[in-house]
Amino acid sequence: MSRNPDWPEGVARHVLASVDSTLTEAARRAPHLAGPAWILAHEQTAARGRRGRAWSMPKGNFAATLVMRPTERPEQVALRSFVAALALDDAFAAASGRPQSFALKWPNDVLLNGGKVAGILLESAGQGGAVSHLAIGIGINLVAAPGADQVEPGALRPVSLLSETGAMVTPEEFLDLLAPAYAAREAQFRTYGFEPIRTAWLARAARLGERIVARTTSESHEGTFETVDAAGNLVLNTAQGRRAIPAAEVFF
Numbered sequence: 001m002s003r004n005p006d007w008p009e010g011v012a013r014h015v016l017a018s019v020d021s022t023l024t025e026a027a028r029r030a031p032h033l034a035g036p037a038w039i040l041a042h043e044q045t046a047a048r049g050r051r052g053r054a055w056s057m058p059k060g061n062f063a064a065t066l067v068m069r070p071t072e073r074p075e076q077v078a079l080r081s082f083v084a085a086l087a088l089d090d091a092f093a094a095a096s097g098r099p100q101s102f103a104l105k106w107p108n109d110v111l112l113n114g115g116k117v118a119g120i121l122l123e124s125a126g127q128g129g130a131v132s133h134l135a136i137g138i139g140i141n142l143v144a145a146p147g148a149d150q151v152e153p154g155a156l157r158p159v160s161l162l163s164e165t166g167a168m169v170t171p172e173e174f175l176d177l178l179a180p181a182y183a184a185r186e187a188q189f190r191t192y193g194f195e196p197i198r199t200a201w202l203a204r205a206a207r208l209g210e211r212i213v214a215r216t217t218s219e220s221h222e223g224t225f226e227t228v229d230a231a232g233n234l235v236l237n238t239a240q241g242r243r244a245i246p247a248a249e250v251f252f
């Protein structure tokens with residue numbers, strides 16, 4: 001357990017020099033968990049991003065997974081991507097002292113000065129409407145960002161916390177901010193449900209009220225970003241009417 005006095009009670013902290021992926025490590029450890037655990041790695045040899053993409057991880061960047069065994073139904077469990085994004089935003093505000101520089105991009109990226117500084121990937125396992133474990137994988141460009149040529153066409157430019165703000169933060173220092181921030185948002189979610197999380201997320205949302213494009217594997221929808229609904233769907237006002245989109249990649 002950490003010596004940080006703000007570290008949340010009952011939450012384990014594991015720091016690894018190297019691992020294939022903290023998400024894979026989380027799945028290996030999940031059956032033996034006594035409670036929630038953060039797994040931080042200084043190197044990942046097979047890190048993955050959303051939509052089957054690889055995640056590049058230069059040394060000094062942050063890679064961690066929070067693994068837990070939630071008791072709610074899968075739809076509720078999935079809303080933790082918003083809980084995690086808000087906690088990340090809270091931790092970035094504390095680390096940089098510049099809360100206004102950050103914004104949240106649906107479904108769960110964090111932007112800094114308009115570029116992508118962090119991404120979140122949720123993975124879970126379970127059967128018959130029960131989730132046996134949830135792993136929230138978080139990657140942050142603390143000191144270095146991949147080149148614009150390493151991301152797909154139309155994607156936002158990757159940026160790092162260091163290059164945009166001058167803040168030099170180690171992965172352990174960031175985890176010491178993120179774990180308490182996550183615990184506070186998790187408590188809010190458990191006590192009051194999704195509504196205050198949704199409201200806080202919308203207050204930090206990038207391009208709310210503006211025209212955006214949401215691409216699914218088979219379709220592309222262009223419209224005005226109206227809101228995120230109570231199920232976490234992206235709600236767009238399109239020429240064909242109002243659409244609630246559960247999963248997509250968003251382009252500005």
Ligand SMILES: O=C(O)CCCC[C@@H]1SC[C@@H]2NC(=O)N[C@@H]21
Nearest residue numbers: 021047048049050119137138139
């Ligand atoms: O595509 C994204 O934006 C999500 C990136 C998630 C990367 C993190 S790094 C820690 C964890 N381990 C992984 O293999 N991926 C996630």
